[in-house]
Amino acid sequence: MPASTNNFQEIPVIDLALADDPKSLPALLSALRVALIDIGFLYVSNHKVPSQVIQDLVDILPILFGLPDNAKNKIALENSKHFLGYSAVGSETTAAKADAREQVEFATELTAWPSEIPELRPIVEKYIQELTLLGERFLSLVAQALDLPKEAFQPFLSDQHRLKAVHYPAAAPDSGITQGVGPHTDSSGWWTFLLQASERHVRGLQVLNKTGDWIDVPVLPDTFVVNVGQAFEVLTHRTCKATIHRVLSTRDERYSIPFFQGVRRDLTKKEALESFQEHFSTFEPDASIESDVGRVVDSPFLRGKYDTWGESQLRTKIRSHRSNGQKFYPQVYNKYVEDDA
Ligand SMILES: O=C(O)CCC(=O)C(=O)O
Numbered sequence: 164m165p166a167s168t169n170n171f172q173e174i175p176v177i178d179l180a181l182a183d184d185p186k187s188l189p190a191l192l193s194a195l196r197v198a199l200i201d202i203g204f205l206y207v208s209n210h211k212v213p214s215q216v217i218q219d220l221v222d223i224l225p226i227l228f229g230l231p232d233n234a235k236n237k238i239a240l241e242n243s244k245h246f247l248g249y250s251a252v253g254s255e256t257t258a259a260k261a262d263a264r265e266q267v268e269f270a271t272e273l274t275a276w277p278s279e280i281p282e283l284r285p286i287v288e289k290y291i292q293e294l295t296l297l298g299e300r301f302l303s304l305v306a307q308a309l310d311l312p313k314e315a316f317q318p319f320l321s322d323q324h325r326l327k328a329v330h331y332p333a334a335a336p337d338s339g340i341t342q343g344v345g346p347h348t349d350s351s352g353w354w355t356f357l358l359q360a361s362e363r364h365v366r367g368l369q370v371l372n373k374t375g376d377w378i379d380v381p382v383l384p385d386t387f388v389v390n391v392g393q394a395f396e397v398l399t400h401r402t403c404k405a406t407i408h409r410v411l412s413t414r415d416e417r418y419s420i421p422f423f424q425g426v427r428r429d430l431t432k433k434e435a436l437e438s439f440q441e442h443f444s445t446f447e448p449d450a451s452i453e454s455d456v457g458r459v460v461d462s463p464f465l466r467g468k469y470d471t472w473g474e475s476q477l478r479t480k481i482r483s484h485r486s487n488g489q490k491f492y493p494q495v496y497n498k499y500v501e502d503d504a
């Protein structure tokens with residue numbers, strides 16, 4: 164099929180309630196398959212994550228980011244060899260440009276929590292627990308949609324996932340600030356489950372389609388935005404693509420909460436490629452034009468310089484947070500920073 168006929172102009176919604184009835188399951192799987200193969204981005208509705216669990220987290224974000232700088236700096240990512248905790252606006256770099264967002268990254272090793280909001284920790288932990296379950300349910304549907312047994316992808320899962328709370332401050336139209344986060348594919352794992360935690364009118368997230376147009380991903384209440392990460396792209400021999408996306412700064416402030424489903428750190432590119440080689444050779448990945456932006460986006464695991472998933476993760480983290488890299492990983496800092504893969 165020529166690329167132009169399956170180029171996408173919007174992101175489809177996959178209704179997970181259809182999985183509850185064997186009669187409606189096939190319709191879900193065929194819609195999912197199209198989203199997986201042609202787009203790499205989708206929304207899920209009827210996801211069964213309790214709305215209170217979501218609301219509690221959404222409500223606490225303005226409180227978290229509203230803490231005084233000294234409170235946020237007490238949990239600074241700068242002091243974490245696991246790259247967890249708070250990073251201020253401008254401290255992260257994507258596509259060689261500073262991002263206009265502040266964020267707090269959570270995972271099991273986070274030891275410093277803000278003492279000003281003791282309720283944060285149980286709220287975050289509950290949310291991670293629920294998203295872990297959603298991720299597992301979703302993976303089994305993905306496997307079926309790609310003609311594999313339900314459990315096919317489970318052995319690649321890590322027991323550790325990452326959650327990020329993100330705040331994009333409003334940018335005055337004449338400030339010259341345009342990059343909330345620059346064009347990238349998700350390097351932190353298998354799949355990303357993103358909650359857009361602002362009101363409907365707040366824009367910002369965009370996805371690059373095959374002809375290089377940026378497609379808006381508006382806020383749809385009661386959904387998660389789900390997208391393919393780099394490791395899954397490798398495992399499926401690019402049948403499913405880690406699609407490039409970005410966030411523009413706008414005159415509205417914006418909150419979002421990506422959950423990065425983790426991949427086993429010892430997964431090697433060889434194992435990832437060999438596991439389903441035969442299966443995916445029967446698919447015909449769309450060898451469509453990669454846009455100019457696409458060609459320069461960093462994807463180290465895919466390009467194959469580093470053997471394990473864990474090492475390409477470390478390289479990505481060091482490149483994004485360079486002072487942590489210098490502080491905690493001086494032996495490999497230069498190697499990773501100088502290697503533009
Ligand atoms: O804030 C968003 O909507 C997306 C954030 C994102 O793409 C990321 O952090 O990887």
Ligand SMILES: [Fe+2]
Pocket residue numbers: 347348349408
């Ligand atoms: Fe992303």
